[in-house]
Amino acid sequence: MRRFLPQTLPVWVLLIVIAGLLISQVATLYIVSRDRVAANDVVDLYRLNDRAFSLVQLMSGATPEQRKVTAAGLFNSAYALTVSDTPAVTSSIAGDDELAELEDIMVSRLSKFGITDARVRRDPATTDTDDTDGAVDGADIGQVERDLLALSANFAQSDKLTASLRFGDGQWLNFTEPNTPVGPILSLDSLPLYSLIAGLVVIMSIWSLRRLTAPYRMMETAVNRIGKDLKSPPISEAGSREVRAAAKAINAMQARLREYVEDREHLAAALAHDLRTPLTRMRLRLELLRKSPARAALAHDLADIEGIASSVIDFATFEVTEEKDERIDFLSLVEAVADGFEAVSFEDDETHPRGLICIARPVALRRCVTNLVQNAVTYGKRAHLTLQRSENTVTLAIRDEGPGIPQAQLDSVFGSFVRLEQSRNRQTGGLGLGLTIARNIARGVGGEIRLSNYPGGGLLTELRLPLAA
Known part of the structure; x- marks a missing residue:
């Protein structure tokens, strides 16, 4: 499982930015969708109340027969309107608190026109609506007309509010009001814009991360170079305060390491110089012991001392030689x-x-x-x-x-x-x-x-x- 996880800090940060972007986008779309639905509900109730006021004001002074004639003239498939002796909404109990409050508001507002009772019901959308009013054949219609036709079709297929209002003479006014259709948050027209904005955010995040981590990559390269070549030039002490402090510390470390190695080289050179003179004297004195039985053993020990000194000097100086690649x-x-x-x-x-x-x-x-x-x-x-x-x-x-x-x-x-x-x-x-x-x-x-x-x-x-x- 670990091999599928990112191994570098920039990739982790980029994934966090993308995840945060997706979460914020989804949360925003959810909040906007919920608020649109709530706002549309209030608008639908307002439209129903306003239409009820207009119809009751129109029919309040008419006779029952005149009301039927007027209702027949205003009837259409999307906005059904009838006048009858029985209510379309048979239940006197509202389906929810909003409708109950709306019924009270309508009775209170329309009581001056003789309305004694109001009932409202929510009806689901019907798929058998055949509203061809205003349909235009041909492809030469404009964009506005095309949008109006599409909106009319959406209204015809949306949920509805059905209201029944009783006049003082016992006659019922029944009408329907389609709910405002809620369009999709994401559409084929808006999806490219969302994608473009998300892509720009990701690109800017990548660019910012590369700029942010560039000094650290430079310091990593510098440290690796110091490990291979202690005499490499110091890194630039530029950038933010933290980067400058880190670069300064690396340069100070490199300087101290060079001083340490140079001191070791000088120590080895001094050791070689100081040992050369007594070793030479010992060899000269050894030549005087031509017949001594200890001469061979001393010569062997002297060669060992010279070999040891040579090996130590080689080990101390091989890193700091000026040899070129x-x-x-x-x-x-x-x-x-x-x-x-x-x-x-x-x-x-x-x-x-x-x-x-x-x-x-x-x-x-x-x-x-x-x-x-x-x-x-x-x-x-x-x-x-x-x-x-x-x-x-x-x-x-x-x-x-x-x-x-x-x-x-x-x-x-x-x-x-x-x-x-x-x-x-x-x-x-x-x-x-x-x-x-x-x-x-x-x-x-x-x-x-x-x-x-x-x-x-x-x-x-x-x-x-x-x-x-």
């Missing part, structure tokens, strides 16, 4: 590194993919591959290399013939100064910096290094790098 033929680089080790061989030597161009620092990338191959040869005796290309990525797989690494320690070996071989012999254990440097270099160019135990035995190291466009 270049287009590198990865296959040629791997072949050149493999040529330096006798225990390295290529699997499927004849099917190497071509055109594997990467963008990276040449010396750093060569150090990365060298560290991985050397690690495989040191701990696994032999290394078997395989190159594979998939879309925009190249993978260098290095399989050795060693004992592998316990599953729980596959990630921990990338830590600085982590050695699974616990002896102090640098020929078998090293300093534990090779994999750390290699992974940092790979991540610096957008790649990654993964370790796994090969099913047939040994450790499988995979270096994935992005290819140049």
